[in-house]
Amino acid sequence: MQLLLFNAFNGLIQGVFYALMALGLALILSLNSVINMAHGGFLVIGAYLAFTLNPYLGFWGALVAGPVLAAAIGLAVERGLIRPLYKRSDPLYSLLLTFGLALIIEDMTRTIWGAQGLPLEVPDIINSPVSDTYFFITGYRLFVIGITAAAAIGLYLLLRYTLLGVRIRAGTRDLETTAALGVNIYRLRALNFGFGCLFAGLAGVLAAGILGLTPPMGNSLIMPSFVAIIIGGVGSLFGAVLGGLIIGLAAGIVTTYYPAASEAVIYLMMLIVLVVRPRGLFGEEGLFE
Amino acid sequence: MKRALPIAAIWAALVALPWWLPLIGGYTALGSKVLIYAIATMSLNLLLGFTGGLSFGQAAYFGLGGYGAGMTLKYLAPSTPLAILIGTLAGGIAATLLGPLVMRRRGIYFAMITIAIGQLFYFVMVRWNEVTGGEDGLAGFARQDIHLGALVIPLSNLNFYYLVLLCFTVAVALMWALLQSPLGHTWVAIRENRRRLQFLGVRSERYVWAVFAIAGFITAFAGTLNALLFNFTSPQDLHWILSGNFVIMIVLGGMRSFFGPLLGVIIFVVAQDYLSSLTGNWMTFIGLIFVFIVLLFPRGVLGIFDRRTKVA
Secondary structure (H helix, E strand, C coil), rough: HHHHHHHHHHHHHHHHHHHHHHHHHHHHHHHHCCCCCCCHHHHHHHHCCCHHHHHHHHHHHHHHHHHHHHHHHHHHHHHHHHHCCEEEECHHHHHHHHHHHHHHHHEEEEEECCCCCEEECEEEEEEEEEECCCCCCEEHHHHHHHEEEEEEEEHHHHHCCCCHHCCCCCCHHHHHHHHHHCCHHHHHHHHHHHHHHHHHHHHHHHHHHHHECCCCHHHHHHHHHHHHHHHHHCCHHHHHHHHHHHHHHHHHHHHHHHHHHCCCCHHHHHHHHHHCCCCCCCCCCCCCC | CCCCCHHHHHHHHHHHHHHHCCCHHHCCHHHHHHHHEEEHHHHHHHCCCCCCCCCCHHHHHHHHHHHHHHHHHHHHHHHHHHHHHHHHHHHHHHHHHHHHCCCCCCCHHHHHHHHHHHHHHHHHHHHCCCCCCHHHHHHHCCCCCCCECCCEEEECCCHHHHHHHHHHHHHHHHHHHHHHHHHHHHHHHHHHHHHHHHHHCCCCHHHHHHHHHHHHHHHHHHHHHHHHHHHCHHHHHHHHHHHHHHHHHHHHHHCCCCCCHHHHHHHHHHHHHHHHHCCHHHHHHHHHHHHHHHHCCCCCHHHHHHHCCCCC
């Protein structure tokens, strides 16, 4: 029982990272119509920059600076490389471009910081176990859950109650009409891409505190995030978050009984969802069928 | 028949390849690899370039073919033809079974689902240690001499190249014939205007399923040859990075032309071979190739000469 709880909680934490990644991916997917294969790259950028800045800014400063810098680099990438591709209706090109970026970022990270794993120091205050019986529930893990929940709620409030949020949602529904109503959709898409990268960077810093830093860490988190979106339902941010948590939890539980299948199980779950409910748990009808 | 002459010339050059390739610093196995990748990418191009289905998980079927062939040789029977047959069936049947899950999707969603499905097989091969060799890959098998009645053909590197060339020729002829058939014309019609085709009463998803399955079979066929070439196969052969490489090879050569992928494969495989001997950062250079092709040459090398094709 203890072991099951331990693995389930580990899985949940993993699921939190999937959810954060999936949230950013889903934002970019719906408004920018880009499958951002470089999303893992932005995660790595956020994590490594936080690691580098940690000695100067402290953990809290790095926690803010890492994601913000990842978002800034995301904005530059969107402006320079992705914007020219919007006018091509075939999604093939943005997919290939971000794929190339993913390779470049992983390789450059390895060159700059080395292939070895690096630890991200977390302050002791939040890193001690909460109780002796449930030693795996450290303060940091609760902190990760709290920050992620805050970020997700923040995004929800932004999309629900601000003018920018209304515009993003409108652009997701019908980009042409939104543009015709006088919204600068280029700026809107750029901001949205930046938000997506901000979430990737945040996931990177938070994950680094638990998993440590390695150059391929982003590319190993990105595939489950796709699965999270497919299971949760394309077009639903809530679905993406829930999908991430579900697959993380499922992987954790399966680890207890049959460790070898812990990765395959999430893809099997995806196949089942695709057969039973092709649009995903909270997907919009028609968008995906 | 004005195309017959260049095709005959290309084929003659391929037959003579073991003689001229070493002169320019290549080796016969590199020629085999190019032809194997060409089979895989040309079959993927049936889906990508001719039907307009953005499959980004094709390496899964390539790798399944490789593992099917390798495991047949290792555990079942020492027979090269049987290995090729079983590997091809393994990958092809997987594609056929998964086809219904993707056939209704369009564009970006088609891509996302094919990517994610491909990873399932990756993890099966990585984690099913005892049988597949896990991360280290499947080794400990070797291609066997071919017995034709009393005639025994030893599969040296040179003879294996000719076996690959034979397979390449058959596969190319098959794909050419498919594209000339009503089936092939329907694929192109799906790419051009799927909705209109549906208004005409054509059940387009069935044709997408057909091309997905056929591409799966032929890609798996190429995968079996790849495993036999190196007497080895690893999870990298079904990783999404290889899927992405397949797609960029096609775009590099020209995705609207039948032989475009062959040209793309030649450029990409040679560049990869050369870069990885030159620098440890070859991944960055491959990534830069992706970015440059997308931004500057979206129609590929053959597209530069062909003014009719447009970037959609």
